[in-house]
Amino acid sequence: MKCRRCGARAEVQLRAHNTAFCRPCYLFFFRRQVERAIDAQRMLVAGERILVAVSGGKDSLALWDMLADLGHDTTGLYLGLGIGEYSDRSREKVEQFAAARGLPLRVVKLEDEQLAVPGVAAATRRAPCAACGTMKRHYFDAAAFAGGFDVLATGHNLDDEAARLLGNVLRWQKDHLARQRPVLPPSHPKFVRKVKPLYLTSEYETAVYAFMRGIDYIVDECPNAAGATQLLYKGALDRLEVASPGTKLAFVKEFLRSAQPAFAAVEQREPMECAGCGMPAYGVLCSFCSLVREVENRRARTSSALPA
Amino acid sequence: MKCRRCGARAEVQLRAHNTAFCRPCYLFFFRRQVERAIDAQRMLVAGERILVAVSGGKDSLALWDMLADLGHDTTGLYLGLGIGEYSDRSREKVEQFAAARGLPLRVVKLEDEQLAVPGVAAATRRAPCAACGTMKRHYFDAAAFAGGFDVLATGHNLDDEAARLLGNVLRWQKDHLARQRPVLPPSHPKFVRKVKPLYLTSEYETAVYAFMRGIDYIVDECPNAAGATQLLYKGALDRLEVASPGTKLAFVKEFLRSAQPAFAAVEQREPMECAGCGMPAYGVLCSFCSLVREVENRRARTSSALPA
Numbered sequence: 001m002k003c004r005r006c007g008a009r010a011e012v013q014l015r016a017h018n019t020a021f022c023r024p025c026y027l028f029f030f031r032r033q034v035e036r037a038i039d040a041q042r043m044l045v046a047g048e049r050i051l052v053a054v055s056g057g058k059d060s061l062a063l064w065d066m067l068a069d070l071g072h073d074t075t076g077l078y079l080g081l082g083i084g085e086y087s088d089r090s091r092e093k094v095e096q097f098a099a100a101r102g103l104p105l106r107v108v109k110l111e112d113e114q115l116a117v118p119g120v121a122a123a124t125r126r127a128p129c130a131a132c133g134t135m136k137r138h139y140f141d142a143a144a145f146a147g148g149f150d151v152l153a154t155g156h157n158l159d160d161e162a163a164r165l166l167g168n169v170l171r172w173q174k175d176h177l178a179r180q181r182p183v184l185p186p187s188h189p190k191f192v193r194k195v196k197p198l199y200l201t202s203e204y205e206t207a208v209y210a211f212m213r214g215i216d217y218i219v220d221e222c223p224n225a226a227g228a229t230q231l232l233y234k235g236a237l238d239r240l241e242v243a244s245p246g247t248k249l250a251f252v253k254e255f256l257r258s259a260q261p262a263f264a265a266v267e268q269r270e271p272m273e274c275a276g277c278g279m280p281a282y283g284v285l286c287s288f289c290s291l292v293r294e295v296e297n298r299r300a301r302t303s304s305a306l307p308a
Numbered sequence: 309m310k311c312r313r314c315g316a317r318a319e320v321q322l323r324a325h326n327t328a329f330c331r332p333c334y335l336f337f338f339r340r341q342v343e344r345a346i347d348a349q350r351m352l353v354a355g356e357r358i359l360v361a362v363s364g365g366k367d368s369l370a371l372w373d374m375l376a377d378l379g380h381d382t383t384g385l386y387l388g389l390g391i392g393e394y395s396d397r398s399r400e401k402v403e404q405f406a407a408a409r410g411l412p413l414r415v416v417k418l419e420d421e422q423l424a425v426p427g428v429a430a431a432t433r434r435a436p437c438a439a440c441g442t443m444k445r446h447y448f449d450a451a452a453f454a455g456g457f458d459v460l461a462t463g464h465n466l467d468d469e470a471a472r473l474l475g476n477v478l479r480w481q482k483d484h485l486a487r488q489r490p491v492l493p494p495s496h497p498k499f500v501r502k503v504k505p506l507y508l509t510s511e512y513e514t515a516v517y518a519f520m521r522g523i524d525y526i527v528d529e530c531p532n533a534a535g536a537t538q539l540l541y542k543g544a545l546d547r548l549e550v551a552s553p554g555t556k557l558a559f560v561k562e563f564l565r566s567a568q569p570a571f572a573a574v575e576q577r578e579p580m581e582c583a584g585c586g587m588p589a590y591g592v593l594c595s596f597c598s599l600v601r602e603v604e605n606r607r608a609r610t611s612s613a614l615p616a
Contacts, residue, residue, distance in 0.1 A: 169477050170548070170555060172562040232551050236544040240478070243540050247478060254480040262570050 005029070012208050015245035023212055030209045034066055034197050041183045043195040048150035050074045051192075053140050054097075054105075056090030056218040058210040059155030061097055063198055065213055067153065068103055075147070079139050080109035081132060082116025083224060090218045097215065106147070108139055115292070117224065123298040124291060128224035131291060138288030142279055144192040156196040159203040162248040163233035165255055177263040181256065188271045188280035200249065313337070320516050323553035331520055338517045342374055342505050349491045351503040356458035358382045359500075361448050362405075362413075364398030364526040366518040367463030369405055371506055373521055375461065376411055383455070387447050388417035389440060390424025391532060398526045405523065414455070416447055423600070425532065431606040432599060436532035439599060446596030450587055452500040464504040467511040470556040471541035473563055485571040489564065496579045496588035508557065 001010040003022035010020035021029055038044055050067060054060040054076045067074050078094045081087050091107065098105035110116055115135060121128040144152040161180070168176045182199040186192055198206060210217055225231060240247045274281035276289030285293065309318040311330035318328035329337055346352055358375060362368040362384045375382050386402045389395050399415065406413035418424055423443060429436040452460040464472075469488070476484045490507040494500055506514060518525055533539060548555045582589035584597030593601065 170559050172559075172565075172567045174566060229552070232548060236548060240540060240544060244537070251478050251480075257480075258482060259480045 014205065016202065016241070016249050018245070026208065027212055030201065030205060031066060031070075033201055033205075035070070037182065037200050038195075038197050041195070043153075043183050043193075043197055044072065044151060048073065049148070050151045050153050051140075051144045051147060051149040052076050052153045053136075053155070054078055054094050055155070056093040057155070058215065058217045058219075059157050059160075059198060059203070059206050061093070061155075061215050061217050062206050062210045062213070063153060063155040064097070064103070065101075065210075065215055067197070068101065074103060074153075075149070076103060076105040077140065077143050078105060078107045079136055080107065080111060081135070082109070082111035083118060083222065086218075086220065086223055089220075093216060093218050106143065108143065110135060110139075115295070120291065120295050121224075124294045126291075127228070129228045129230065132224070134287050134291050138277075138279065138286065141191060142277070145190045145279070149192055152192050152194045154194065154196055155198055155206075157198045157203050157206050158200055158248055158252060159234055159237070160230075161196070161199050161252050162237050163230050165252060166233045166237060167229060174263055174266065177260065178266060178268065179264075181260065181264075187268070188273075190273070190278070190280055199252065202248065322513065324510065324549070324555075324557050326553070334516065335520055338509065338513060339374060339378075341509055341513075343378070345490065345508050346503075346505050349503075351461075351491050351501075351505055352380065352459060356381065357456070358459045358461050359448075359452045359455060359457040360384050360461045361444070361463070362386050362402050363463070364401040365463070366523065366525045366527075367465050367468075367506060367511070367514050369401070369463075369523050369525050370514050370518045370521070371461060371463040372405070372411070373409075373518075373523055375505070376409065382411060382461075383457070384411060384413040385448065385451050386413060386415045387444055388415065388419060389443070390417070390419035391426060391530065394526075394528065394531055397528075401524060401526050414451065416451065418443060418447075423603070428599065428603055429532075432602045434599075435536070437536050437538065440532070442595050442599050446585075446587065446594065449499060450585070453498050453587070457500055460500050460502045462502065462504055463506055463514075465506045465511050465514050466508055466556055466560060467542055467545070468538075469504070469507050469560050470545050471538050473560060474541045474545060475537060482571055482574065485568065486574060486576065487572075489568065489572070495576070496581075498581070498586070498588055507560065510556065 001013060001020045002008070003010045003025050004019045005021060005025040005028070008022040008025075011023050012026045013020045044050065050072050052060065052064045052067060052074050054064055056078070064074060064076055076094065076098055078091055080091055094105065095107075097103075117128055117132045117135070120135070121131045124131060140152055140154075161182075165180060168180060182196045184194040237248055237251075269282060271280035271282055273279070274284075274286035274289050276285050276292070279286055279288075281287075281289075283290070309321060309328045310316065311318045311333050312327045313329060313333040313336070316330040316333075319331050320334045321328045352358065358380050360368065360372045360375060360382050362372055364386070372382060372384055384402065384406055386399055388399055402413065403415075405411075425436055425440045425443070428434075428443070429439045432439060448460055448462075469490075473488060476488060490504045492502040545556055545559075577590060579588035579590055581587070582592075582594035582597050584593050584600070587594055587596075589595075589597070591598070
């Protein structure tokens, strides 16, 4: 197979785009795809300070690599989730990445705050991914606001967005559908804009980019993810994609073009400020502080039940 | 396991409903489910003349069985699609069913009109299921109008509706989403109301009902269906249903409750009358007459290309 751009021997075939590229042309193609997504959705303005949420996986490191390479002012934020050795190794990958490129990195460790994911999930009897998501959102938002950043960028890729969309659609969660966008403008002065520059590039495309760019990332799936609903949805979409390449891209793009505006048009509630942490909240407490309260109550009950 | 209704030994477990029944209670449950669907959606009015589209499969024969049993005035319509031995055997099943119950049956054979599905699909290079769907819709509508029926009832079950919904959602086909309802009021005087009384009962539930009622139906899948997109969607939903029972039911019910009205609210075009057959059409020709025109053109070209 030949590269569609220069005619050299192709190294990558992209069935969803019905094309193939050699290595240099693939890097050109991938970068242009991301730049187009950023421009078309007006994700970033020149000179803005961007906080990039990095997990040590291919998507977030590829995103940081590209944003830095495009000349943006980027700072990495690594959140230590306290998931044993998995967290240790992913932090190392992030630290090595930042050090090698001389990029600024902030590290927040949840275990230091007695909020390691496994313990919180057990104490609150939630699915680990649900507890983890709530905590990540809170710390990302809080760090972006406290650090005076303009934008928070995350590495969600097309597969993530398609799986999330399928989950939202299977239950017709209209409030979630209303907020599923690659750019989320701040709904409160303490929120910053959130962007997902990789939302149209697939997991495979990002992996190829990371490989070609020599990015050393953590390959393992999070040990908590086994059996997660998100993986079920990804599996279902993967099978449909094999039968009909381009299914995921059409699903997400067409949603944003033609259906999402209808869901977004429904009046959205304005957030108040959380009585616990002061960050925006839709109730008295934000979902993070509710979670922490649950953990504290549980721990108080457990310790008071111990023999004196 | 015990029957949830009477405590006898259960014969059927329904994970989506988190329940189990013995044979008599299952028949009671299934019938009540269908009656509730009919009433809640106001599908039928007492005394109406119902044309039931029957294929010889479990769903349409179970539907006819139940509507007749509920005391409705029903007539069966069997459409011979000319799919070889498969069509012959399904017609036999329908004829035996009608004869045994003394129910009136009309039979239309497409092969008599040189419109057998395999030939039409080949001549127009369409997927057989697409050509077949267009033809079925036309003959059902035309027969319902010509026969002076009030309602056309089809045996679409929950699995059919969920798969169709998934397909419509993956491409965000808003015009299709706007029309995906268990009751379709006539948009033109030559259309009759179309209803799907089994839209909330799964394929499995209908099969169990047909088995318990001793209905002899054609078990084989249509030979043209192999590889059909609809089966792909069904497979994807089946896997999600196993992991999370009730997924299909929630997907379809919640769509109808909360999302469908938004799609339906978008202004719908009124149909004109087809210049070919006089039935309602959204263009000069209805989609059936366009299909027939394609077949005729193709055959004219082929025969004129023969040596004189």
